[in-house]
Amino acid sequence: MTNSDVIDTELLQQYYESLGEDGLEMTLKTFDQVIQGYASLLHEAATKKDEAQLRSQAHKVKGACRSVGLKALAIYMENLEKESWDWPTAEQWLVEWADNVIPHRQQIQQWLEQQSH
Template identity: 70%
Template sequence: MTNSDVLDTELLTQYYESLGKEGLMLSLETFDSVIKDYASVLQTAVDSEDEEAVRSQAHKIKGACRSVGLKALAVYMENIEKHQWNWAQAEQWLLNWADSVTPHRQQIDMWLEQKSH
């Protein structure tokens, strides 16, 4: 996937220009600290097959991802929040999402380094 598939570089550029590198990094640190808890709550809802809780938590995670420009990760959660699915599909989407968090988050760091030079 290219940066434009994974990241909302327009949003990140706006943040970079208004907050500076340090401000954007603080936002990313906040994301990093909350996303694990959000994912844990989501997994608990999946484990108990509570569809309403899964959709609600997916909405929250989608917003967190979008707020830091993680466009592709937000799409996974939007699918879980808004579309019809069965539990096997949801679990696969969540596995794909979980496998993508670190590399996508690292793409922001690489983007930020390129912006800084």
């Protein structure tokens, strides 16, 4: 996956220009705090095999990911929210999403560091 497949650099550039580096850092810090709770709720819904709850949480997580430019992560959540799936598929998407949160978030950090040089 290329950087542009993973993160929305146009959105990040807009934030960087309007909020400045510190403002964008604060936005990302808030995301980092919120996403942990959302991940826990996703896990809980999957454990209970509560499809309605999983789709609802996926909607929230999709919005959170999109709001900070995490395009690829938002797509996993959009699939969970809107697509037809079976539980093994949903669980696989959740595992892949969870495995990618930190590396994708690090790509935003690297992008931000490049902007400040």
